[in-house]
Amino acid sequence: MSSPTRRTVLRGLGGAALALPVLESLAPRALAAPPPRRFIVMKSFSTQLISEWYPTFQGSGYVLHDAKYTGSKADGTTLLSRPLAAGTGYTWAPLTDLQTPAGISGILGPALNRFLPKLTLIRGLDFLPSVNHNYGGLLGNYSSCTKATPCDGDKLGRIPTIDQVMAYSKKVYPEAPGLRSLAVSPGVTDAMSFSDLGIAGGAVQQLKARTNPLDAFNDVFGAGGNMGGDPGKQQRDALLIDRVYQDYLKLRQNKRLSGADKQLVDRYVNLVAELQAKLKSTQVLSCTRPTPPQSLANNTGLDPTDIRNKWSLFLDVVAAAVMCDRTRVITIGVHKALGPGPDPASTAPTGFFHSEDASGGTWHGLAHDWGNPNARRMLKGINSWIASELFAKLLERLDVPEVGGSTYLDNSLVYWGNELGFNHIAYSVPCLLAGGAGGFIKPGRYLDYVDWNGRSFFAQENGNVIKGIPHNQFLVTALQAMGLSPADYERDGQPGYGSTSTSGRPANLWPVDYDLSKVGQILPGIQG
């Protein structure tokens, strides 16, 4: 099998276009309307090493926390001192101040240096509910925990993740889109997204992710055979789908359906409508339909070449989807990555697959073995690879001109989040943003929301459990960045988004006394 290249997926542009930088050639030449905003989420898993994720820069007026604090707070990371927002203890620093030839941290390496003016690094986002391994926690469904690590101690109801709130919002899609959201995730079909499919009060279900780049492409552009291939046939099929739609509407009127039955029928109605919109909209592509990528079947294997190829194709599809405005909401589950092997002397990249399997040597197993320096070395390597080979490469693809001097990246909000924080603890969950969501966010800064003068409840490795700011405020920030207002997402009369329950966390073990009066507000100072 020949190795597909990044250009393979896009070669449908034609020979002349291929002479141009690939992604630029995809961009429409002119757009009359203001550019849409997009929300792109990349999720990594398990432990994130605090001293490797955050800057440890000192000099030029910066010192480490060690200079001010003792004990576990002396964690070797950079102390920030500029006040972020009046009346708060939050602090910030320009990311370029912390830049070194090796990047801004052990994980956020040199490949990201060119993007520093467009990045926002955030420290101190805390999940308030008791959360362990989860699917959609970083997008607000804190109850989406796994079987073996239940976290829903206070019986949180499932709610849609914010990407799905966006996906069904008219603020994001004034007209029915070809694809409301795209989820990709090599190796694992369960997506981080939970959706009510736009049915207010409807049951919330976990969505599936595409594990094969060709399937993702087909979601975006339509399969060659039935969707996107023959417009005439597609139009006829769209008419047939309308008949099916009518059948479901008629079925819904049946008095012998229970309330739950009707919910299922409602799901059909919405999903059939989605399919219909997809069939119709394929005909009005705003860019040339790229040639489909190679089909790379899903697997849980660790072959480095397969992992590289698959990611390259996935990132191409994501970028093409954005540039052709086929979807504005994308989630990327990073279940596979490369990193260093167990032998420190070897430089050969090793494949890693993050799953439930926490056996020794697996990615997940390393995250449980964080006390072992060799495991930490490998974890750092894996996350460094994600930073340079996935996140930076994604930004590279998006940071091309769109309109009026702005790039696709500028008009997007790209979020690299993690399932958990240090050692599987949901405090100070890592967050790296890119882009400004069309000017909503002022990027180029490192924002620290940790209450450093507060109590450190305990520390492991060099991560502290110290009160930060509710992660809910990040959710609100993202929702508003995409143009939604509180009326579009607030539920049951509660401000903000997502549960703020700390039930189940003893106050002697965990911070629980958060100021919830501002939980409906965006993150302080994030707009500059």
Added chain:
Amino acid sequence: MSRPTQARSTRWAPALALLLGCTGRFTEAEGQPPGAGGHPMAGGAGGGSGGAGPVTAGSGGGATAPTCQPMADPGPTPLFRLSTWQYRNTVRDLLAGSGVAAVSDELKEVLAAIPEDSTVSFRGMDNRLSADQVAGTFQVATAAADAITARPERLAAFAGACAMAAPLAAKCLDDFLASFGRRALRRPLTPDELVGYRALNDGQRSPAEVLRAVTVLLLTAPRFLNHLELEGTPVGGREDLLALTSHEIAARLSYTFWQSMPDEALFAAAAVTGPDALTGDAGFNRQLDRVFADPRTRQTVWQFWNEWLRLESFTGFATARPAWKTLAAGEALGADTYAEMVQEVRDLTEHFTWKRKSTLSDLLTTDLSVTRSPALARLYRTQPWNGSGEFPRLTEGGRTGLLQRAALLVGTLETTNPFHRGSLVRRAILCDPLPRPDPNSLPPGSLDPPPPSAAQTTRQRFARKTESALCNSCHAQFNDLGYVLEAFDALGRFRTTEKVLDEKTGMLLAELPIDTTAEARVDLDDARPVAGPAELNRRIAESKKVEACLASNYFRYVFRRDEGDASSDACLVAELGKALAQPGVGIDEVWKRIAQAPAFRRRKVAP
């Protein structure tokens, strides 16, 4: 009523999950991602938890089991889509019965793209609906219609020679709707439906276009993709309790036992009126006997065992680990060994179900070895069965019964996990409630797995970890079950000593005598010690809890729902459980009896 869906334990965060039973706070967990780790009875990377166990409703002996109310209605039947298994079978059988069997081969890719059902519970209980399903079934419909109508000979086989003549004759279309349409919608089309489909034959389209459109519509129709049981007769005038129509009964029979659409004989039976109608006992029992005797029923029943015992969840041996290599040295384990272990379970259950009249107790205590695999027989220190004659016997270490076969004991790693094994038995096999804990109220550090030690057996390490009163309040319910099963190593071999291996080098650090006597408390108030696996099996068989548990699970598998509260469901489950223990009845008879219950031919509509 929705009760907790229990899931098997996984390799997910074993370090965090070690003492999950210790907090006294319990949660109901959600879905579990695919690609999960080893078998629930198996050893984990480190610790384990009370999180093991497959898909039971927690009834059948558990304290929360619904009570029998014989005069009450059955529990409500929700609207279910076809399971993915059923859908694929139905497409295949429908095409085969319509003269275009070869088309199925061309649909393999699009059929494979239909999302698999979740294994968190029984697959059939997954009623989620996704965009992939809707788009996928549409793709299948269009691909099938294209494949048929693009080739004249196929079209002729599919819709008759009349389909070759343009314009399409009205009778030709009507005949097609009366045959293919009837099979697709699993009943004759209504006048309204006929009008809708006939309208597509507007004289502007070619016969192929008309038949393509009709085929796509039929294969995407709500009635094709779902179990719509909406046309029955109100019982006692009640709209919330319906006696199913004959066609609905035919579909229930075929989907219950074949996981597919009715065959022509069932359609014919459904068309019969009068005393032999399928709605009557005589007509129904005749078809039940026929359907049940079909080989497809055996596949359905095997799938039940397979899902109940979570045999699909094992993800393989960690063959690259030095310690695992040491453990397996001298054995002949290969890539197919686990499949052979599963095959043994299938052969064993089928022998006691179909080849001899047995009680469940017979299956739970048998010493027959039915495996033909030399590698597995070697693990058992017996001979492989040669395919005829007497079965060899299990003689080593008191291993008996279904539950002590290797497929239920093996682990991914070289170590066992008594918590996983014990909690599987407690929750899945005995159906005792074993609530899930919340790890977040534990102090830091208490979740770390007990470190390997050359001075302590696995039992000693795990027991030490849960010796506090707080932990023991939950772990006492299942730890000891797992300790008895320490008689088997991570490969499922009997042992009297435990080899402690260095996981990095595989070197033998120590060989320690093991203790397999424990207060297993099969009945929770029975504190008598159990002295090893044979006695454990005897106690389990004597308790009759497995009969009740199995009956409850089988009910859920067949009806695709939990037993309803304040309903007659619990009576049916109790009756089935009793029959499983009754000599002379036979397990096969029990599988059939569920369809003879009045609930099988009725639908209760929830509000």
